[in-house]
Amino acid sequence: MRISDWEGGHALPEQAASDVRTFGIYRVRDYFERGGVGHLVLHWAGQRWQGEVRNPxxxxGVRSGSVVEAQFSCAAGAQPSLCFIRVLEPGExxxxxxxxxxxxxxxxxxxxLRLLIERLCTAPFRHxxxxxxxxxxLLKRFFQVKASYKHHHxxxxxxxRHSLECAETTEQAVQTAPRSCNTAIDDHLRDALVLAALFHDFGKTLTHSSESSWIxxxxxxxxxxxxxxxxxxxxxxNVSPPAHATLIHLLVQDAQGKGYASPLPLVDTIRMADRMSAGLAIVGNKQDVSARPKRM
Structure with missing residues (x-):
């Protein structure tokens, strides 16, 4: 992808009618200059999309971590080229x-994770x-560290992966349990339980990262x-003191292994989801090992 047929912030005149134009919003993975030529790397659908910028x-304003809106043009049989880019401001x-x-x-x-966030029902937890x-x-650690060294995930x-499994299992339990137990779960508590399950092991972004202090x-x-x-x-x-207090309470109760002692319902669901995710992962690992051909 050679990015050379555009000027900053302004698209060039329309090219041949056969051009296919695509527009999207991307996170910049990296941008650097070498020998007077810029190199742009975008996060795109789980892949890296890299190209040269002949006119730095x-x-x-484009730098690593920036969010940009961009339009690409691709004529038949040609590599896509960037014809427009703009750095977005927070809130856009x-x-x-x-x-x-x-x-x-x-x-x-x-x-x-994106879909889980979309399913949150309350504005404070969504924001x-x-x-x-x-x-x-923080996100890079969350995305890259292991859940354990030798145990599960x-x-x-x-x-x-483990955090998502726990959050999704808790989400399903919160949706179904109240009907069978005649217990009212409001949206505020529902979101807090799901996020407490998502973050119950979040301390591992510190303990399992080589960038952390040894202590x-x-x-x-x-x-x-x-x-x-x-x-x-x-x-x-600042946005919601009750939401803040509830999330802290749930994480502390789970860390102490005392979800059963909470005045709130279903707190032990977080620990149950944790055990289910870990147990299924361990069983899956054993099945993978047993399915491997034995060496003669």
């Missing part, structure tokens, strides 16, 4: 729509999650989820 002045996009999917081993997992996924340093990206890597991850989220919790407290 045309991408003023939903961060969950432009998560850096190419950071993940499985590009389907960020899509599962809280948009802030979390817009924190690229012990591969790169395992923490994200954090020696700390029990159960007690670090709130520490890992510390940069975003004040915003939730």
């Amino acid at each position: 002045a045309a991408v003023t 996009y939903w961060p969950s729509q432009v998560m850096p999917t190419s950071w993940c081993v499985d590009g389907a997992d960020p899509e599962r 809280f999650m948009e802030g979390v996924v817009d924190d690229l340093v 012990s591969v790169a990206g395992g923490l994200l 954090l890597r020696k700390t029990a991850h159960e007690h670090l989820s709130l520490v890992a989220l510390a940069g975003h919790l004040p915003r939730l407290a």
Whole structure:
């Protein structure tokens, strides 16, 4: 993809009618200049899309982590070229729509996370999650670290997969249990339970990251989820003190293994979902090993 037929912020006159124009919003994975030529790398549908920028002045303001709207032109049999690009300001996009999917081993997992965020029912928790996924340093750890070293989901990206499984299982339980137990679950508690399940192991973004201090890597991850989220919790407290208090309560009760002692219903669902996800992963690993051909 050679980006050479455009000037910054202004599309060139329409080309041949056979051109196919595509428009999208992308997260910039990287932008750098070498020998007077810019190199642009975009996160795109779980892949990396890379091209040259012959006129670096045309991408003023574009840097790693930027969110851009871009239009590509592709004539029949030719490589696509960029004919328009603009850096978007915060508030012009939903961060969950432009998560850096190419950071993940499985590009389907960020899509599962996006859909989970879309299903949140309350505005405070939705805005809280948009802030979390817009924190690229934190998000990269969440997308890449393992859930465990040798136990379950012990591969790169395992923490994200395990967290999603726990959140989705909790979400299903919260939807079905009240009908059978005649218990009222409002949208506020429903979202808090789902997010507490998503973040119950979030401390592993600190304990399982080589970038963390050695003392954090020696700390029990159960007690670090709130520490890992510390940069975003004040915003939730400002928007909705009840939402903030509920999420903290759920994470603390789960970390202590005392969901049963909570005055709120279904808190133990988080631990149940954790055990289901871990147990199924372990069984799946054993089946994979037994299915491998034995060496003679």
